[in-house]
Amino acid sequence: MNSFGHRFRFTTFGESHGKALGCIVDGVPAGIKIDEEFIQNEMNRRKPGSNKYATARKEGDVVEILSGVFEGHTTGTSISMIIFNENQKSSDYSNVKDLFRPGHADFTYFNKYGIRDYRGGGRSSARETAARVAAGAIAKLLLKELNIDVKSGICEIDGIKAENFDFENVSKSEIFALDTNVEQAQKDAILEAKNSHNSVGGVALINVKNVPIGLGEPLYFKLDSQIANAMMGINAVKAVEIGDGILASRVKGYDNNDQIRKNGFKTNHSGGILGGISNGDDINVKVYFKATPSIFIEQETIDINNNEVDCKLKGRHDPCVAVRGSVVAESMMALVLADMVLLNMSSKIENVKKVYTKQ
Numbered sequence: 080m081n082s083f084g085h086r087f088r089f090t091t092f093g094e095s096h097g098k099a100l101g102c103i104v105d106g107v108p109a110g111i112k113i114d115e116e117f118i119q120n121e122m123n124r125r126k127p128g129s130n131k132y133a134t135a136r137k138e139g140d141v142v143e144i145l146s147g148v149f150e151g152h153t154t155g156t157s158i159s160m161i162i163f164n165e166n167q168k169s170s171d172y173s174n175v176k177d178l179f180r181p182g183h184a185d186f187t188y189f190n191k192y193g194i195r196d197y198r199g200g201g202r203s204s205a206r207e208t209a210a211r212v213a214a215g216a217i218a219k220l221l222l223k224e225l226n227i228d229v230k231s232g233i234c235e236i237d238g239i240k241a242e243n244f245d246f247e248n249v250s251k252s253e254i255f256a257l258d259t260n261v262e263q264a265q266k267d268a269i270l271e272a273k274n275s276h277n278s279v280g281g282v283a284l285i286n287v288k289n290v291p292i293g294l295g296e297p298l299y300f301k302l303d304s305q306i307a308n309a310m311m312g313i314n315a316v317k318a319v320e321i322g323d324g325i326l327a328s329r330v331k332g333y334d335n336n337d338q339i340r341k342n343g344f345k346t347n348h349s350g351g352i353l354g355g356i357s358n359g360d361d362i363n364v365k366v367y368f369k370a371t372p373s374i375f376i377e378q379e380t381i382d383i384n385n386n387e388v389d390c391k392l393k394g395r396h397d398p399c400v401a402v403r404g405s406v407v408a409e410s411m412m413a414l415v416l417a418d419m420v421l422l423n424m425s426s427k428i429e430n431v432k433k434v435y436t437k438q
């Protein structure tokens with residue numbers, strides 16, 4: 080069982096080759112209009128089997144809401160949602176039943192638990208991220224009420240930077256014509272890797288607009304630490320950068336500081352976060368996905384009895400997980416922000432009084 084969040088909480092259940100996956104979202108205020116078409120559209124943006132850049136496993140990823148919604152609005156009780164698996168092909172995994180795929184979670188799951196659902200990696204499969212996107216859609220509906228807008232896009236695939244995207248200088252560029260705009264050279268790199276039975280990695284950029292000042296709980300639940308935790312919890316994510324990230328360690332203070340005028344910050348090197356608290360500027364976060372571990376080139380590994388063996392995989396895999404992963408990262412950002420919005424309501428006595436005293 081995984082749990083996430085303080086006020087706006089969610090947990091997911093299910094395995095990739097089991098009967099179903101789902102989530103429970105708790106702490107959602109009553110009265111939010113639930114747009115089921117919006118939720119399904121979010122699911123469709125992530126779902127597998129939609130194009131040649133994704134795994135061929137075809138799933139409808141249709142979400143059924145089981146609780147917490149009445150006459151189209153949240154009731155303040157926990158919202159549970161279920162997504163039935165339709166297209167498991169577990170026979171693809173029969174030859175890796177007793178061996179560990181390099182780069183996947185097989186080795187660590189088996190050593191930690193002594194038992195492993197080898198079918199698609201079970202719980203370690205990113206199929207679980209479907210449930211996160213369902214939960215994230217509820218968070219987005221809350222954020223929509225506050226006009227907070229979370230978007231994502233691909234800024235790099237296999238080391239190829241998006242042309243319209245000034246990756247080295249995020250804070251000055253007009254980057255946010257986003258929405259998973261994978262450019263042609265990047266698409267070609269994905270197909271080239273796929274055709275040579277290999278895979279590529281990539282970087283997604285998450286941008287949030289209309290962020291109120293004050294989100295984030297110092298000192299131990301800083302907004303940036305919560306975002307990093309959420310992003311690093313996504314399968315295949317190996318690094319997270321807030322704002323200019325690594326670049327901030329390479330430039331001088333004068334060039335990194337965002338100077339302030341009465342109508343706002345002149346630049347946004349910080350990624351919209353200072354002292355763990357949102358400063359009202361856009362939040363910009365880059366999420367680095369490694370190349371898909373399951374590839375179709377023969378590799379060396381060991382089996383559960385420590386014998387050295389060759390590993391030749393079958394099945395259906397994403398040649399580049401960053402593309403669909405960007406939607407997951409966007410959902411995780413929405414979940415963190417929804418949580419922080421609710422937590423922040425009690426940061427000042429004026430806000431508490433607004434709720435508890437008659438106006």
Ligand SMILES: Cc1cc2nc3c(=O)[nH]c(=O)nc-3n(C[C@H](O)[C@H](O)[C@H](O)COP(=O)(O)O)c2cc1C
Nearest residue numbers: 183184203204205314315372373396397400403404
């Ligand atoms: C959206 C998405 C799709 C993924 N698809 C695959 C896949 O088809 N095959 C695969 O081996 N790994 C895939 N992964 C990555 C694995 O789930 C991940 O590498 C594995 O669980 C090991 O975890 P780690 O890479 O975080 O250490 C995907 C990840 C994401 C986010």
Ligand SMILES: C=C(O[C@@H]1CC(C(=O)O)=C[C@@H](OP(=O)(O)O)[C@H]1O)C(=O)O
Nearest residue numbers: 095127134136199200204205206394395
């Ligand atoms: C099913 C999804 O992606 C899966 C993620 C995944 C992995 O190892 O993470 C491996 C593949 O699983 P399978 O071999 O069972 O098809 C992908 O297809 C999904 O995203 O919904």
